[in-house]
Amino acid sequence: MKRIIPLTLCLLSFLGCSSKVTEESLYQQLNGQPGIEKIVDSFIQQIAKDKQIFPYFAKASVSHFRQGFITHLCDVSGGPCQYQGDNMNDIHTGMQITEADFNRVVELLINAMEENNITYPAQNRVLALLAPLRAEVIKI
Amino acid sequence: MFRLISFTLLLLPLCCLANGKILATPGVSQIEGSAGGGLVPxxxxxxxxxxxxxxISGFCTQANVDDFELTSCGIQGNLYDRIELSYATQNFDVLPLSLKLSQDIYGAKVRLYGDLVYSDWPQLSLGVQYKKLTTPDIAYSLGAKDDNGTDIYIAMSKLHLGLLAGYNVLWNASFRYTTANEIGLLGFGGTNGNGAINAEVSVAVLLNNHLAIGTEYRQKPDNLGLKEDDxxxxxxxxxxxxxxSMTAAYINLGTIAGLPDQTGWYFSLTGYY
Structure with missing residues (x-):
């Protein structure tokens, strides 16, 4: 134990060092409005290519979803927007989205952020902001 | 073991590859066959x-310390993310005596509440591990009372997205009722005690989507009066x-059967279908 505690602290403090970069807002880490638009465009392409998820979007309006999600991401990441679109419950009622589908969408969003070189900590912060919405999205 | 593996392979075509969880969230395989960290379910x-x-998943783990070498291999089944069934067989080489101790462990775990990532409270599960020592002579000679025992544990775990400077932090705390000496390899119960509740804790940080580092602590009883360590x-x-998934660890097992300072290395491989 004597050897493990210092080693653990050392590893944790190494992670702590990287927190210096977090002074800028999440919105800035996503490269602002143009960055968020690129992420959402990549996300839509990811969905279009995905056999598991695409059927849920087959009847949706791509431009409506695109604008709604861009505003939503801008809002939750601290940007100068206010999402006043449809609420999550209304959008997803009747879709019967499973836990696995939800996680697949999370993975597609991660892919979209990876494509746009968003850092891993910024990716996690985005997911942390969106994760609480899961209860309003799945199995309804 | 061979029959179990063959049976598993026969079943594979009947099911499809389960991939509903997010990468790394199931953790790895612990030495007694349950999903967990390395030491803790x-x-x-x-x-x-x-x-x-x-x-279905299968694993093999090799843990070598100064005077002992543990090999543990097993299989796990997950039914609808509600029930986990597991089997592991352990072989424990006692190098100074050139002898091998073996035990079989049958495990079951039920998820009672929650989701590691999304629920407000930690995911909560209840598990049992029935252990049968197939080489009990050494255990009895050291004062153990039984060649088999059942551990019962309750485990809670939570992954916090972005908690530490944007990095995801996962922790698990388990409380285990056990009579086992050195997890059962030295039998069950003894003159110093016959059943206790022990705490086991793990903490991990994900460095990226594919890599986690962490540490674990597992409290253990000392039924045999041999200064058994955590x-x-x-x-x-x-x-x-x-x-x-692949795991490497530095392990400190303390005193085992009176032999102190047992430290060494641990390697584990789990394959998932």
Whole structure:
């Protein structure tokens, strides 16, 4: 134990060092409005290519979803927007989205952020902001 | 073991690859066959199955310290992310005596509440591990009362997205009722005690989508009066994809059977279907 505690602290403090970069807002880490638009465009392409998820979007309006999600991401990441679109419950009622589908969408969003070189900590912060919405999205 | 593996392979075509969970969230395989860290069973169930899927996984672990070498291999089934069934067989080489101790462990775990990532409260599971020592002579000669025993544990775990400077932090706390001496390899019960509740804790940080580092602490009883120690490790786990995970750890097992300062290395491989 004597050897493990210092080693653990050392590893944790190494992670702590990287927190210096977090002074800028999440919105800035996503490269602002143009960055968020690129992420959402990549996300839509990811969905279009995905056999598991695409059927849920087959009847949706791509431009409506695109604008709604861009505003939503801008809002939750601290940007100068206010999402006043449809609420999550209304959008997803009747879709019967499973836990696995939800996680697949999370993975597609991660892919979209990876494509746009968003850092891993910024990716996690985005997911942390969106994760609480899961209860309003799945199995309804 | 061979029959079990053959049976598993026969079943594979009947099911599809479960991949509903997010990469790395099931954790790895612990030495007694349950999903967990390396030493501690976690609340997560093995494999990538979610509510409408099932999954099969298999693992082998090698842990070598100064005077002992443990090999543990087993299989796990996950039914609808509700029930985990596991089997592991352990072979424990006692190098100074050139002898081998073996035990079989049958495990079951039920997820009672929650989701590692999304629920407000930690995921909560209840598990049992029935252990049967097939080489009990040494255990009896050291004062053990039984060649078999059942551990019962409750485990809670939570992954906090972005908690530490944007990095995801996972912790698990388990409380285990056990009569086992050195996890059962030296039998069950003894003159110093016959059943206690022990705490086991793990903490991990994900460095990226594929790599986690962490540490574990496992409290253990001292039924035989041989100064049995708590166990600790510090580990790194790699999840290249949803088919395989690899873990390496530095382990400190303290005093085992009167032999002090048992430290060494741990390697583990889990394959998922």
């Amino acid at each position: 976690w609340a997560q169930l093995a494999g990538y199955a979610t509510e409408d899927e099932w999954a 166990w600790h490790d510090i580990f790194i786990a790699w999840f290249p994809n949803k088919h395989v």
